[in-house]
Amino acid sequence: MNALPLFLTVFAACLVEAVEALTIVLAAGLTRQWRSTLQGMAVALVVLAGITAGIGPALTQVPLGALRLVVGGLLAAFGLQWLRKAILRFSGHKDRHDEASAYAREVAAAQAVAAGRRGVVSDWYAFTLAFKGVLLEGLEVVFIVITFGDTQRDLGVAALAAAVAVAVVTVTGVAVRAPLARVPENAMKFSVGVMLTAFGTFWGSQGAGARWPGGDAALLVLVPVIALVSLGYGVTLRRSRAAADAASPVPAVAPGSVPSAAVPPGEAVR
Amino acid sequence: MARLRSFGAFWYDFVIGDDWRGGAAVAAALVLTAVLVHSQGINAWWLLPASVLAALGWSLRHATARKP
Numbered sequence: 001m002n003a004l005p006l007f008l009t010v011f012a013a014c015l016v017e018a019v020e021a022l023t024i025v026l027a028a029g030l031t032r033q034w035r036s037t038l039q040g041m042a043v044a045l046v047v048l049a050g051i052t053a054g055i056g057p058a059l060t061q062v063p064l065g066a067l068r069l070v071v072g073g074l075l076a077a078f079g080l081q082w083l084r085k086a087i088l089r090f091s092g093h094k095d096r097h098d099e100a101s102a103y104a105r106e107v108a109a110a111q112a113v114a115a116g117r118r119g120v121v122s123d124w125y126a127f128t129l130a131f132k133g134v135l136l137e138g139l140e141v142v143f144i145v146i147t148f149g150d151t152q153r154d155l156g157v158a159a160l161a162a163a164v165a166v167a168v169v170t171v172t173g174v175a176v177r178a179p180l181a182r183v184p185e186n187a188m189k190f191s192v193g194v195m196l197t198a199f200g201t202f203w204g205s206q207g208a209g210a211r212w213p214g215g216d217a218a219l220l221v222l223v224p225v226i227a228l229v230s231l232g233y234g235v236t237l238r239r240s241r242a243a244a245d246a247a248s249p250v251p252a253v254a255p256g257s258v259p260s261a262a263v264p265p266g267e268a269v270r
Numbered sequence: 271m272a273r274l275r276s277f278g279a280f281w282y283d284f285v286i287g288d289d290w291r292g293g294a295a296v297a298a299a300l301v302l303t304a305v306l307v308h309s310q311g312i313n314a315w316w317l318l319p320a321s322v323l324a325a326l327g328w329s330l331r332h333a334t335a336r337k338p
Binding site: 069072073074076077078080081083084085087088091093139140143197200201204205207208209210211212213218222225226229230233237240241 | 284285286287288289292293296297300301303304307308313314315317318319322323325326327329330333334
């Protein structure tokens with residue numbers, strides 16, 4: 001397979017996760033203290049780099065068939081999660097991930113806690129908030145980098161795509177000093193969900209012993225088919241939701257406009 | 271024990287997420303594909319994508335079903 005689809009898929013997935021991590025880091029840094037926030041972020045990045053460096057090369061020793069079976073299955077299940085969430089948000093059955101309201105919730109939570117020193121960390125709350133946010137979002141990035149990179153035997157390209165995505169978001173975040181609310185996160189999540197599901201399905205079937213008609217070219221059919229069927233699900237659900245709302249005496253929440261108060265604190269991390 | 275449980279819960283949530291149907295369908299389809307290929311000689315490349323799309327529809331239907 002060409003390295004470009006690998007690069008673009010990992011880049012898009014990592015961009016989404018990096019935007020979510022940036023929201024948490026900004027909330028901690030701007031309302032608490034930058035020094036402790038950057039310490040938390042740095043420790044999380046070191047942990048993530050260690051996981052990638054430890055697990056990534058080790059998995060290249062696993063026979064390709066077995067690796068594709070396991071990784072394909074995990075990726076397909078993982079991709080289905082992203083697709084499901086994106087379709088539910090598109091159709092108005094789940095609130096859209098709004099970086100502005102997620103940021104407001106994190107700021108409110110951060111302002112309510114007093115500063116406390118632990119060792120070299122002067123603000124423990126800011127440190128743990130940044131550490132947890134970057135680690136949790138980063139674990140998804142690591143999972144995608146390792147699975148895509150190892151299965152394609154091209155860990156370098158996958159790691160490069162992730163690094164470029166993180167760099168783009170970091171530079172943009174530093175420049176605007178605000179959560180990147182204009183990034184079309186749901187559309188990106190949908191696209192990445194399609195790619196993860198398609199690649200997972202492709203590799204999983206190969207790992208189970210099946211041979212795809214046309215070899216790698218089957219992906220050129222598989223990706224649009226999964227995208228179209230998923231889009232069909234989304235449009236159908238959106239229409240049925242609109243029809244149900246029109247028939248209901250009490251107006252339900254319009255697609256994509258669920259009030260932020262309905263989202264529990266911490267949801268911003270996911 | 272509690273830490274082990276929370277560790278398991280974290281990974282379950284990470285891979286399976288809000289709905290187990292997708293993961294279960296993928297696992298079952300992979301097993302069935304391997305059985306068909308290796309014991310029956312059927313090149314069942316179509317089974318996993320069909321199962322994945324059906325599971326997505328099943329999961330969405332379950333998530334959007336209105337409670338009486």
